[in-house]
Amino acid sequence: MKKVLHYYNVAKEVALVTYKEWSAYRTHSMISIIVGPVYFLVQYFIWTAVYGGKETLNGMELQQMLRYFGASALIGYLTMDFADWNLQMLVRTGKFVTFQLRPVHHRFFALSQKLGHRVLGLLVEFIPCFFIFHFIFHINMVPEYIGWTVLSVLLAFFMNFYVNYCIGLTAFWLVQSSGIRSVFQALASVFSGGLIPLVFFPKYMQKLLFFLPFQYILYVPSRVFSGSYSLAGISMKIWQIVLLQGVAVVITMLLSEILYRKSLKKFTAAGG
Structure with a gap:
């Protein structure tokens, strides 16, 4: 119990310091209040033209499509991550060594x-963007299943973190991992469902994406928000896809631990 309380206090203090630090630059975050709605407006015009009077495309109505993009934008605000950039900077500058002396992972x-x-x-x-989407664009931004949506977004929060942390760990071998980071971000922006829903990809691609981590970062929580899930011809109940998402998060977390231990061995060897 004391150990749990200790980690809780550490997490709270670090989170509070980070919050205060970034609050000084909150105008940077507030730009999203403009960028998010503008991006959504662009999606509105694009998909209105694509539908062109059709009722559905790949099983999704126009309002469902707009709701999907509204949800993906909001979820992106909650799950955005910078662990890969921070870690590679610590390794490149040598400041990671200070964490070897700290009593926290x-x-x-x-x-x-x-x-x-x-x-x-x-x-x-x-x-702010929730109110803009809901009251100005008149898109229903209330999840079909609030509890499952909160859980799925939380899992996406962890998934994005662990995946990015694994990317950041490559800096122990490459020193400068910005190239891998850029490639991964490009792939994630496409294959996570941020640009188009994954059901619009060819069937063979959908089958591949079903086993990759990208969909669990954005597509899955966005579909859970909408109340239905399907990919590669597979339809799953909400509790089933959230359970699968949880399994994927655990696997990625274990992978990050394995890579972390291997990275420390290389770091120690290089330091020696």
Whole structure:
């Protein structure tokens, strides 16, 4: 119990410091209040033209499509992550060595940082854009299943963090991992469902994406928000896809731990 309380206090303090630090630059986050609605407006015109009077496309009505993009934008505000950039900077500058002297796992420290950063995002990005989408664009932004949606977004929060942390760990081998980071971000922006829903990809691609981590970052929580899930011809109940998402998060977390331990061995060897 004391150990749990200790980690709780560490997470709270790190999150609070991060929140205060980024609050000084909150205008940077507030730009999203403009960018988010403008992006949504562009999607509105694009998909209105694509539908062209058709009732459905790949099983989705126009209002469902707009709701999907509204949900994906809001979820993105809550799950956005920078762990890969932070970690590779620590390795490249040599400052990671200071964490070897601290009585806390760096991954836990980085996760606590993200928590504080996204609490700020909740206040200055998520809430204002929620009201804009709901009351100005008149898109129903209330989830079909609030409990499952909250759980799925939380899992996406962890999934995005662990995946990015694994990317950041490549800096122990490459020193500068910005190339891999850029490639991964490009792939994630397409294959997470942020540009178009994954059901619009060819069937063979959908089958591949079903086993990759990308869909669990954005597509799955967005579909859980909408109240239905299907990919590669597979339809799943909400509780089933959220359970699968949880399994994917656990696997990614274990992978990050394996890579972390291998990274420390290389770091120690290089330091020696």
